[in-house]
Amino acid sequence: xxxxxxxxxxxxxxxxxxxxxxxxxxxxxxxxxxxxxxxxxxxxxxxxxxxxxxxxxxxxxxxxxxxxxxxxxxxxxxxxxxxxxxxxxxxxxxxxxxxxxxxxxxxxxxxxxxxxxxxxxxxxxxxxxxxxxxxxxxxxxxxxxxxxxxxxxxxxxxxxxxxxxxxxxxxxxxxxxxxxxxxxxxxxxxxxxxxxxxxxxxxxxxxxxxxxxxxxxxxxxxxxxxxxxxxxxxxxxxxxxxxxxxxxxxxxxxxxxxxxxxxxxxxxxxxxxxxxxxxxxxxxxxxxxxxxxxxxxxxxxxxxxxxxxxxxxxxxxxxxxxxxxxxxxxxxxxxxxxxxxxxxxxxxxxxxxxxxxxxxxxxxxxxxxxxxxxxxxxxxxxxxxxxxxxxxxxxxxxxxxxxxxxxxxxxxxxxxxxxxxxxxxxxxxxxxxxxxxxxxxxxxxxxxxxxxxxxxxxxxxxxxxxxxxxxxxxxxxxxxxxxxxxxxxxxx
Amino acid sequence: xxxxxxxxxxxxxxxxxxxxxxxxxxxxxxxxxxxxxxxxxxxxxxxxxxxxxxxxxxxxxxxxxxxxxxxxxxxxxxxxxxxxxxxxxxxxxxxxxxxxxxxxxxxxxxxxxxxxxxxxxxxxxxxxxxxxxxxxxxxxxxxxxxxxxxxxxxxxxxxxxxxxxxxxxxxxxxxxxxxxxxxxxxxxxxxxxxxxxxxxxxxxxxxxxxxxxxxxxxxxxxxxxxxxxxxxxxxxxxxxxx
Numbered sequence: 001x002x003x004x005x006x007x008x009x010x011x012x013x014x015x016x017x018x019x020x021x022x023x024x025x026x027x028x029x030x031x032x033x034x035x036x037x038x039x040x041x042x043x044x045x046x047x048x049x050x051x052x053x054x055x056x057x058x059x060x061x062x063x064x065x066x067x068x069x070x071x072x073x074x075x076x077x078x079x080x081x082x083x084x085x086x087x088x089x090x091x092x093x094x095x096x097x098x099x100x101x102x103x104x105x106x107x108x109x110x111x112x113x114x115x116x117x118x119x120x121x122x123x124x125x126x127x128x129x130x131x132x133x134x135x136x137x138x139x140x141x142x143x144x145x146x147x148x149x150x151x152x153x154x155x156x157x158x159x160x161x162x163x164x165x166x167x168x169x170x171x172x173x174x175x176x177x178x179x180x181x182x183x184x185x186x187x188x189x190x191x192x193x194x195x196x197x198x199x200x201x202x203x204x205x206x207x208x209x210x211x212x213x214x215x216x217x218x219x220x221x222x223x224x225x226x227x228x229x230x231x232x233x234x235x236x237x238x239x240x241x242x243x244x245x246x247x248x249x250x251x252x253x254x255x256x257x258x259x260x261x262x263x264x265x266x267x268x269x270x271x272x273x274x275x276x277x278x279x280x281x282x283x284x285x286x287x288x289x290x291x292x293x294x295x296x297x298x299x300x301x302x303x304x305x306x307x308x309x310x311x312x313x314x315x316x317x318x319x320x321x322x323x324x325x326x327x328x329x330x331x332x333x334x335x336x337x338x339x340x341x342x343x344x345x346x347x348x349x350x351x352x353x354x355x356x357x358x359x360x361x362x363x364x365x366x367x368x369x370x371x372x373x374x375x376x377x378x379x380x381x382x383x384x385x386x387x388x389x390x391x392x393x394x395x396x397x398x399x400x401x402x403x404x405x406x407x408x409x410x411x412x413x414x415x416x417x418x419x420x421x422x423x424x425x426x427x428x429x430x431x432x433x434x435x436x437x438x439x440x441x442x443x444x445x446x447x448x449x450x451x452x453x454x455x456x457x458x459x460x461x462x463x464x465x466x467x468x469x470x471x472x473x474x475x476x477x478x479x480x481x482x483x484x485x486x487x488x489x490x491x492x
Numbered sequence: 493x494x495x496x497x498x499x500x501x502x503x504x505x506x507x508x509x510x511x512x513x514x515x516x517x518x519x520x521x522x523x524x525x526x527x528x529x530x531x532x533x534x535x536x537x538x539x540x541x542x543x544x545x546x547x548x549x550x551x552x553x554x555x556x557x558x559x560x561x562x563x564x565x566x567x568x569x570x571x572x573x574x575x576x577x578x579x580x581x582x583x584x585x586x587x588x589x590x591x592x593x594x595x596x597x598x599x600x601x602x603x604x605x606x607x608x609x610x611x612x613x614x615x616x617x618x619x620x621x622x623x624x625x626x627x628x629x630x631x632x633x634x635x636x637x638x639x640x641x642x643x644x645x646x647x648x649x650x651x652x653x654x655x656x657x658x659x660x661x662x663x664x665x666x667x668x669x670x671x672x673x674x675x676x677x678x679x680x681x682x683x684x685x686x687x688x689x690x691x692x693x694x695x696x697x698x699x700x701x702x703x704x705x706x707x708x709x710x711x712x713x714x715x716x717x718x719x720x721x722x723x724x725x726x727x728x729x730x731x732x733x734x
Contacts, residue, residue, distance in 0.1 A: 008620040011583055199590035202579040210577035213539050214638065215565025215594035270581075 014194045018187040021272055025186075029179040033172035034361040040443050041171045043287045045243050048178040049075075051279030052185050052236040054264050055272065056229035059189055061261070062269035063201040063225060066119065069257045070111050070127035071233045073134035076252035078104035078234025079241040083144040086162045087152050093165035093242060097181075101234035108230015109223060116219055131257040143247040161245030178239050185232045186272050197224060256282075259303065266306045268317025277318050281306075291442040309387050321383065331484040332477035341371045344461045348454060358454070362444045366436065366451055367458040373432045374459065400424065429459060493517055494646065494680065499547035501533055501702075508533040510702040512547070519672040520679040522693030522710060524686060526722055529699040531682045532574070535648055539571055540564055551646045551678075565594060568645035568677070572638070572652055576631040580624035584615060587623055588637050595642030609637040612674055613667050629660045636667060644677040652681070653688045665691045686723075690714060698722065 011017075032044055053075045060066045082100035085091045091099070111130050115123050144152030146160025154160065163169075168177035192198055200221045203211040208218050241247050263281045268274025281303065286296030310317050316324070345367035349360040357363075385393040400423060408418035419425070437451040446454075494516040501509040508530040525531050536542040538549055540561030548557040554567055578587050588610060592602035610616055613633040618626065626634060632652050639647045649668065653661050669692055671679050683689055689696055689710065696713045698705040700722045706713045713719060 010620050011586055196593045199582065199586055199593055202582050202586075203577075203590045206579045207573070207577045209539075209541060210573055212541075212561045213565065213569075213571050213573075214591040215562055216590075217562045 011194060014191045017194050018190050021186050021190060022183050025179050025183040029176045031361070031365065032175055032179075035365050035444060037443075037445060038171055039291075040287070041175050042243065043284055045171070045175045045178050046240065047279040047283045048175070048182045049236045049239045049243070049279075050260070050283050051275045052182050052239070053233050054260055054267070054278035054282075055186050055189055055275035056233045056236075057261055057264045058267075058269040058272075058275050058278075059229050059232075060225060061264060063193070063198070064205055064222065066115060066222075067121075067124040067261065068111070068115075068127045068226075068229070069124055069254075069261055070108075070130040070134075071229060072257040072260045073131040073252055073254075074104045074108050074111075074230050074233040075237030075240065076134055076138060076247070077107045077237065079237030079247045079252075080138070080143055081234075082238035082241050083162060083247060084152050087144050087146045087160065093162070097235060097238040097242070100238045101231045104234025104237065105227045105231035108226045108233065111230075112223055112226025115226065116222055128254065128258070131254045135252065135254055138249055138252065142249050143241075143251075145246055159246060162241065163245070164242055174243060178243070181235060181239060185235060186275065189228070189232070190272055192228065197221065201225065259300075262303060262307050264317075266303070266310045266317055268319030268321075270316060271319035271323055273322065274317050274319035288439065288442050292438075309383065312387060330477075330481045332480040335480065336473065336477070337371070340462060340465055341368060341458075344458050344465075348458055348461075352450075352454065357450050358446055362440075362446055363454050366440045366444065366446065366454045369436050369440070370432055370455040370458050371462070373436055374428065377428060377431060429456065432459070493552055494521065494678065495550045495553075496534075497547055497549075499534075499537065499549060500545050501530070501537060501542055502545045508702050509537070509544070509699075512699075512702065512704055514697055514704060514707060516678075516680070516695065516697065518678075518694035520669065520681060520693045522689040522696035523680065523682045523699060524684070524689055524696060524723075525699035525705070528701070530702040531699060532650060533702075534699070535571060535650055535680075535682060538564075538569065538646075538648060565591075565642075566596065568643055569648075570639035570641070570644040570646070570677070571648040572632075572635040572650055574651045574654065576628075576635045578623040578626060578631045578634050580622065582623055583620050584610065584623065584626065584630075584634055585619045587634060588641065591638045591641045597642065605641055606637075609640040610634075612640065612670070613637045614663065628655055629657075629664075632656070632664070633667065636671075640671065640675050640677075644675055646680060647671055647675075647677045648680045648682070650682050651684060653683060653685050661685075661688060664688070668692045686714060 033041060036044055053071055056074075057068060057071045060068045060071075078100040080100075081103045082096045085096035085099055086093065111127060114126060118126060141151040142153045145154050146152065147154035147157070164174055165177065168174040193201075200211065200216045203214055203216055204218055204221060211218055237247075237252075240251070259282060260278065263278040264274065266281065267277030281299075285299045285302070289298055290296040345364045348367050349364035352358040352363040353360040382393070385396050404420050404423045407422050408420045411422075412418045433452050433455050436455050437448050440446045440451040440454075441448045444451075494514075496512055496514045499509055499512045500507060508528075512534075523531055523534070533542055537544055538551075538556060540556070540559065544557065548555060550556060551567070551569065556564060556567070556569070559567065578584075579590070582590065585606060588606045589602060592606050595602065595605075597605060607616070607619070610619060613636050615630060615633055615637065618630060621630075623631075623634075632654070636647075636649065636652060639649070652668070653664055656664060665688060668679060668681060668688075671677060679692075681689060681692055693710045695708060696710040697707040698713060698716075698719050705722055706716045706719050
């Protein structure tokens with residue numbers, strides 16, 4: 001009668017599901033200003049704003065499958081009213097921000113109400129029209145900049161900027177300030193997802209008829225989602241306005257709205273991590289390319305490819321793939337990984353700082369990124385190969401296995417300890433060294449050779465540790481895993 | 493008590509239910525009929541998804557016609573669907589809790605009620621299993637658990653036994669037969685499977701092309717010559733539908 005192999009999934013209390021978001025964003029907020037140059041700090045602030053907007057797209061798409069292309073335009077609405085309220089009434093930033101968000105929520109409701117009867121392509125078209133209409137209107141009236149009249153627009157004069165909130169006047173503090181709002185917004189969405197609203201949304205998603213028969217007011221719960229989405233998107237707009245002190249008429253084009261949706265699909269709409277990925281892709285990737293003297297618009301090519309891959313691979317997106325991967329990670333690996341990599345990163349950081357080759361924080365962070373990529377890249381390569389078809393994927397794997405076996409036999413013949421994964425390791429090292437080194441070179445202004453040295457040293461230390469400590473670590477691992485089996489199995 | 497009076501449903505030129513008047517008094521009433529007899533349409537009239545052109549339906553004297561569909565759950569109306577409606581990414585507990593959320597219970601009572609309902613259908617071991625990991629039978633039982641939440645006065649089951657094996661059907665029979673004692677609700681069971689109806693229902697009505705063909709104690713109805721003819725497929729009856 002029962003399937004025996006499937007795991008039980010304790011859903012966890014709402015707060016248990018919100019805490020990982022806060023911890024992640026908290027760590028980013030603490031470390032970020034230590035690591036990023038001023039250019040990257042502002043880029044990351046903008047990433048945080050876009051992630052907030054992306055989380056509203058993910059809310060509507062992930063919970064209902066509703067495609068709203070107007071969310072970024074709603075950010076524009078929120079930003080417009082935030083600026084207007086500050087310039088017109090001298091409101092404090094927070095009050096204007098929240099009021100702007102509430103007004104954007106009203107707009108979101110206005111978009112959402114027709115959506116109660118529409119779905120799929122028709123809803124997408126309708127919201128696209130709204131985004132286009134916003135672009136046209138903003139092109140005509142512009143964003144408020146301290147002028148007179150209801151539009152608050154200066155004609156032939158100096159544009160006035162709004163001041164940042166008194167809590168966060170520097171770039172670093174504004175970055176943290178934005179993250180606090182992002183944490184609140186994402187936490188709120190996650191909270192809703194695992195309480196009454198989320199359960200009702202799930203019923204509606206499964207079948208509206210069944211939801212109605214269960215006593216759920218479909219209209220009310222859809223409207224609620226649109227209002228929440230509009231509010232948070234509006235907040236994101238206000239935060240962007242606060243970052244630069246103003247908003248540009250060309251800042252909220254239709255194309256960005258579409259891109260935001262596409263990248264939420266790429267990042268993953270069913271998991272909060274996906275929204276962070278979407279924000280990073282839409283803002284940080286073009287900035288990275290620009291930083292290296294490559295045209296940032298080139299990232300659109302990558303986006304197209306990534307969208308294609310994620311549509312072929314199923315609709316879970318990057319975040320979903322990661323979650324699937326980490327479901328099988330055991331507790332012992334997490335503990336061991338955190339301890340050894342933490343130690344290695346700290347030691348390298350101290351050494352490099354002492355020798356004057358790099359800052360402690362930069363070295364520490366590059367070493368940590370290297371480990372992250374060490375775990376992620378093989379999976380990503382696997383996915384990319386899958387793009388060319390299952391047969392090709394299998395063929396490459398068979399070829400690699402064949403070659404690795406030959407290599408291992410060769411090593412054995414020489415009297416060495418055979419390593420069956422030598423080929424994979426080498427490719428991994430080469431790729432991570434070059435790729436992470438390239439990113440570090442751009443983002444942290446570390447010379448490429450130094451970055452490469454940090455990455456390879458860190459990886460070599462890890463391998464050395466594994467070889468030396470393996471016999472002692474193995475029993476510990478076993479005991480730990482028996483006590484705490486796969487901690488992330490239930491995470492969603 | 494279910495009262496259906498002069499009920500007519502019309503889709504364009506077709507009348508899936510044509511001037512139907514029935515009163516069902518038993519604790520467990522069955523409804524059988526060949527394909528296209530109007531069984532699910534009748535259920536949809538109760539749920540409010542289909543608006544009749546004439547006539548009315550009432551449960552325990554409470555007129556349903558005119559009540560908004562999602563408010564009918566508050567009146568104690570529960571139903572299942574032919575295809576199960578279990579959300580894949582929620583656990584069994586959360587799936588049932590989603591219905592309890594709207595039953596007007598306090599959160600503590602809701603949790604107790606959900607656990608009791610899940611235990612009643614025999615799925616307590618599956619409390620924290622994700623919807624996508626439940627078997628077909630477990631999903632059907634979970635659907636029934638969802639229908640037992642709150643204080644239902646009428647539980648309508650639409651082909652709950654579809655795709656079940658012999659032993660699974662026996663468990664289902666026990667579950668269905670116990671519903672009136674479990675929560676005091678009247679059960680209205682729709683199925684193709686005459687065996688399930690015969691095992692569970694005290695009285696059974698037979699629909700054929702929107703008309704009442706027979707109504708009475710189940711074993712008598714199943715012996716009825718007209719009923720057997722309809723079930724074996726009388727093509728001459730097609731004229732009635734047009």
